Amino acid sequence: MTSLNKEQERGQWGSKIGFILAAAGSAVGLGNLWKFPYMAGKNGGGAFVLVYIIILFLVGFTLMLAEITLGRHTQLSAIGAYRKIREKWAWVGGLGVIAGFLILSFYSVVGGWVLSYLFKALTGALHESNPEVLGSMFGQLISSTTTPIIFHAIFMALNIIIVFGGISGGIEKASKIMMPALFIMIILLAVRSVTLPGAAEGLKFLFVPKFSAISTSVVLDALGQVFFSLSLGMGCMITYGSYIDKDTNLIQSATAIPLIDTGVALLAGIATLPAVFAFGFEPAAGPGLMFVTLPAVFSQMPLGGLFAVIFFLLVLFAALTSSISLLEVCVAYVVDEWKWNRGKATTIMALIIFLVGIPASLSLGPWANIHILPGRGFFDTYDFIASNVLLPLGGLLLCIFVGWIWGTENAIKEATSDGKVPFSLASAWVFLIKYVGPLAIGIVFVRSFMALFS
Known part of the structure; x- marks a missing residue:
């Protein structure tokens, strides 16, 4: 079989814009629509935004370019990409696959909550201005035994439908619909x-x-x-990068994706914080900002019911564009390494992830007293292991691998279609990937790991 036929069998993006929208969709998720406004509210607003944008260019762009370049160069999923260059480093890709698996298992539970709230918004059940009543409603949902698991199952089923369709026919097609719709809705809000x-x-x-x-x-x-x-350190961008053709300039793509991601985050801040201030609510409301504070805000707006529907449909699209990339990390690994066909890999991996997610859901209700890590149930344990250990460790090792093992000269040559990069840009990226990235991520890793003992 020719190399071209192998690429076609594995799948490729149909267009550059399709890849950018899908990769930006992977980055755009609940972290943009809920966590960014909440973190801005917690950390002084404009001060946080300024620091965030500076770090975005220093660290975000650096790792984004490293991941998609590694993926395209090898044309393999996370584990295979590392193995192809240095066999002994394959386990680093494994960290990303495990992280994606764990994150999706509890992320899908939250996606189920979003689906539930979309139905509530459609039926008018959220037309309530009392935060205490809304807080009780949210508490009843997440502590229930069966309802959140049913919505968890529906959310995973949506992921199966999209990923089952392949790269250009499933993920790219869905991203081309959901991402523009997401922008229209968030601008309206x-x-x-x-x-x-x-x-x-x-x-x-x-x-x-x-x-x-x-x-x-x-x-x-x-x-x-x-x-x-930005979905860094979990193999998503390596996997998505492996489906890019050799004519695409990766530097342009690695710049566009963080910019789109940040644009959505800023629009989310504009869509939520002015409304929160207008009605006298607390901007640093934590998880309750999405499920308690904002429904209370919508109930006091003219046409608030319509805007509540738009908001939770927006959040659902954002959650799906991220979750399909997490499922694709696992599916690509099975397809590449175990030689399963896409349909079998998608269905079985999604089913396993769904089953692993059930304890995460139950840990917020009937299993609340079962602790895996100190003071943490299944949901919080999955989150801690993935977000505080696997992701920063994977990102740190990515910097070391690209900067010192594979080599920045090889990476820069792969990053552009003609192999030419302005000297100043190349020098800056080399310095960032070799020194700034490892130092910054190392700080995040140490700080995150210390949270286990705090």
Whole structure:
């Protein structure tokens, strides 16, 4: 069989814009729509945004380019990519596959909550302005035994349908629909939010930095948010990069993806924080911002029911564009390594992930007293192992591998279609991948791991 036929059998993106939308969709998720506004609210608004954008270019772009370049060069999933260059490093790719598997198992549970709230918004059940009532509603949902598992199953079924269709026919096609729709919906919400009386205070909070608010904690929170928001260290971008043709300029793509991701995060801040300020709610409301505070805000708006539907449909699309990339990491591994066909790999891997996610759901209700790590049930344990250990460790080792093992000269040559990169850009990226990236991610890793004992 020819090399071309092998590539066609494995799958490739149908277009450059298809890859960018799919990769940006992988990055755009609940971290943008919920966590970014919440982290901005917690860390002084504009001060956090300023630090976030600086770190985005220093660390986010650096690792994004490294991952997609490694993927395209090898045309293999995470484990195979490392093995092809240095066999003894294959286990580093394995960290990404395990991280994607674990994250999707609990991320799908949260995706189920979003589906449930979309149905509630459609039926008018969220038309309630009392945060205590809404808080009780949310608590009843996540602590229930069967309802969240049913929605967890529906959410995973949606992932199966999309990933089953392959790269260009499934993931790319879905991303080309969901990502533009996501932008339209979030712009509608942002316009509505900024036209509310008193919204100016929210915009000022978000975009006018108070330099006195910048602290070590703000910098570390921004660093962690950039790293996790861009789906780095979990094999997603290596896997997506492996489906790119050799004519695509990866530097342009690695620039566009973080910019789109940050654009959505900023729009999410504009769509939520001015409205929160306008109605006198707390901007640092934590997980309750999405499921308690914002429904209360919508209930007090003219046409609030419509905007609640738009918001939770937006969140569902964002959750799906991320979750399909996580499932694809696992599917690509099985297809490449075990030689299963895509249909079998997608169905079986999704079923296993669904089953592993059931304890995560139950740990917020009937199994709340079962602890795996100290003080953490299944849901929090999955989250901690993936987000605080596997992702930063995978990112740190990626920097070392590309910077020192594979070599930056090889990476730069692969990154462009003509092999030519401006000297200043190449020199800057080499310095960032060899020194700044490992140092920054090492700090995140140490800080995250210390959280286990805090």
